[in-house]
Amino acid sequence: MQIKNVVLSVSLAATAAALPAIESNTFNVITIHSGSNVQYASFNAAKSSIFAGLSSQNASCARPKEQIATFYLNNEALYLYDESATPQELYVDRSGMGQGKIGYTTGAQPAPMNAERVGWAIKDEHLQFAGSDLIACPNSIGGSWSIWASTGVAHPGGNSNCVGIAARAIETSTPNGCLYTQ
Numbered sequence: 001m002q003i004k005n006v007v008l009s010v011s012l013a014a015t016a017a018a019l020p021a022i023e024s025n026t027f028n029v030i031t032i033h034s035g036s037n038v039q040y041a042s043f044n045a046a047k048s049s050i051f052a053g054l055s056s057q058n059a060s061c062a063r064p065k066e067q068i069a070t071f072y073l074n075n076e077a078l079y080l081y082d083e084s085a086t087p088q089e090l091y092v093d094r095s096g097m098g099q100g101k102i103g104y105t106t107g108a109q110p111a112p113m114n115a116e117r118v119g120w121a122i123k124d125e126h127l128q129f130a131g132s133d134l135i136a137c138p139n140s141i142g143g144s145w146s147i148w149a150s151t152g153v154a155h156p157g158g159n160s161n162c163v164g165i166a167a168r169a170i171e172t173s174t175p176n177g178c179l180y181t182q
């Protein structure tokens, strides 16, 4: 009972200060697109971008052998999970230049011009931005797929053969804390 009260007051304090919520549920993401090579590939984070099917993230992790990214949501903002105080927060650039580019900033780094940080949600177990499913484009680093938000551009960033995916969020109670590369 007493412990419960402490946890509750800590989480209320965090909400009040608008800090990334340490109490939020952490999750990994796998892509679902039947009949495509990107079916059941895990989301990765590296070089301030999000990928699927990357064999090596080169992140600094509590469990270094694992090569998948761990996320959590707080007030429609999306973060990469770590135990350290350096937050890594995702953004989306839906401008004509960005075409739905998804990136992340590290620590106090400001979001780039036109970037939006708020608008993430999990709907029917699928991670979405601004109410839309995400897009995966092949032939990125190491044969992986780059992950984009949907802006009505079917093949963003000069890519070809992109496919719409369902980004299935899978909750994890043993999140691997990582600092991902910039």
Ligand SMILES: *[C@@H]1O[C@H](CO)[C@@H](O)[C@H](O)[C@H]1NC(C)=O
Pocket: 046, 047, 054, 056, 057, 058, 141, 142, 181
């Ligand atoms: C990870 O490091 C290896 C070896 O330096 C490099 O070849 C590879 O491109 C890196 N991958 C990423 C995603 O940074």
